[in-house]
Amino acid sequence: MPNFVDITVLSIAVLSLLALWLLVPVSLLVMAGVSARASTPASLKRAWQIGRWLTASALVASLAVGGLLVLDALGVPTGLPEAAQPLGLYPDGLAVWMALLISLLGTVLLRFAENYLKGDRGERRFLPWCLVVLASVMLLVFTHHLVVMLIAWVGVSVALHHLLTLYPERVEAQRAAWQKFVVSRIGDAALVVAVVLLYARFGTFQLPELFAAAAASSSGWQVEAASVALAIAALCKCAQVPMHGWLIKVMEAPTPVSALLHAGVINLGGFVWLRLFPVFDGLTLGHYLLIAVGGFTALVAVMTMLTQTSVKHALAWSTCAQMGFMLFEIGVGAYTLALAHLLAHSLYKAHSFLASGRTVRASRCERLPLAPLRQRISLALPAAAVAAMVLMLWPSLVSHNPLLGALLSLAVGSTLLGMPVGTAKPKRLALVGMALALVPLYALLHSVLAPALPSAYTPLTLTAGLLGTLMLASLVLAAGAVTLCPQAAWVARWRVHFSQGLYLALPFQRAVDAVAPIRAWSRPSSLAPGLKGEWS
Secondary structure, eight states: HHHHHHHHHHHHHHHHHHHHHHHHHHHHHHHHHHHHTTTTTHHHHHHHHHHHHHHHHHHHHHHHHHHHHHHHHHHHEOHHHHHHGGTTBBOHHHHHHHHEEEEHHHHHHHHHHHHTTTTTHHHHHHHHHHHHHHHHHHHHHHOBBHHHHHHHHHHHHHHHHHHHHTTTOOOHHHHHHHHHHHHHHHHHHHHHHHHHHHHHHSSSBBBHHHHHHHHHHHOOOHHHHHHHHHHHHHHTTTTTTTSOOOHHHGSSSOOOHHIIEEEEEEHHHHHHHHHHHHGGGOOOOHHHHHHHHHHHHHHHHHHHHHOOOOOHHHHHHHHHHHHHHHHHHHTOOHHHHHHHHHHHHHHHHHHHHHHHHHHHHHHHHHOOOBOOOHHHHHHHHHHHHHHHHHHHHHHGGTOOHHHHHHHHEEEEEEEGGGOOOOOHHHHHHHHHHHHHHHHHHHHHHHHHHHGGSSTOOOOHHHHHHHHHHHHHHHHHHHHEEEHHOOTTTHHHHHHHHTGGGGGGGHHHHHHHHHSSOOOOOOOOOOSEEEEEEEEO
């Protein structure tokens, strides 16, 4: 009898916790409607407070769900999957990490935005749509149903469009937002195709049943085609070449909008792939598409970022490059690294934008000249070689993936290429130690995140290896030329073209302008019509 009582109490506690987890995004949607109809500054202030309380509640609930997952992993049954099924939730490690990220980001962002937009005419339009974005991302992360995931995916994009068009007089921002709207609809259509194809192959929309059916049967043409459609959706969402131009031009948006976009929305293409990769048997055509386009985007964006004089433009190109790297990692089957990349990039970009004043001031500080090239290379090459030897001796640190090992070794070496002139010998040794520490730090991070993707190992095929090697070699040669030989005449000639992103965004921009020009009525809207600038 006591055991039965204990089990019943535990089940009720787990069910209550999951109900709270689900209640938060639903409540955020309700608060979006309430805040849009706020008639006084006091009522709007309460809406800001409740929004922060809800996102903070999601953070606490996510920590608790993560604790239950740890207990399950230790062999203590909690009944978490069984309790989540009727609620339409999928509380695995990936969902918990993403929930922690978005709830933390939402709490901090709402606090920052309330002060940033206080007294601004766009304040009442910002809060409702921001809450819709946060709620939609949470539903996308929590759900176990493909159709709900699709609806949330579209909801994020539509709500973000209203945030990007917050100020109608900013013509360039309006044009960029309209281009992004068109790109998003292409991505939406691709995701619809992927969902329909997966349903046609496996006969279910629910993730647990979908994964079980995929594991029990061989892949068909529908799965291969779905991988291509899913890759197109991810490339559109993550602003990859040639559909990346809008990301560079939306920098006129308010800082909270930029932080939300770069830290919590643009990476969702990577999340959907991390959610659905168990459906695919090894590397598919979609993986190869991610390797090719993601790798090429990373190469172009890194080179363009190095030539920028504007801090905001450099941050935008940095996001483009990081998303390219993340999709490249997914393409080669390095799913755990991609998850680490997604989380780290989101936190870094949120801090960069929310502390953008300090970022600009730091960029204006006088920088010390670099140490002589020979001195930097004499440290970077041995450090990279040591890292490579360690990874060859313990290949499990990089999931037996040689491309991942090469990438980590390059990261170790490149850390030392920025050493300033006049660095004393003890400090040089300390820098080498810090660079080499990247290997055990990555191993630690991998061990923490790997349980979130328990079947994340995918053997690297010859084609994927060749594509990946070509991308890494091109990146090393191009970035090395710009950073190590900046005065060379041919580098100076190419610098001009790279500063414009090799003009790769122009064809798509012109096509959008020709086929679907910006609408004259494209203005920021509110959930409540009639709320225009002043309080009535």
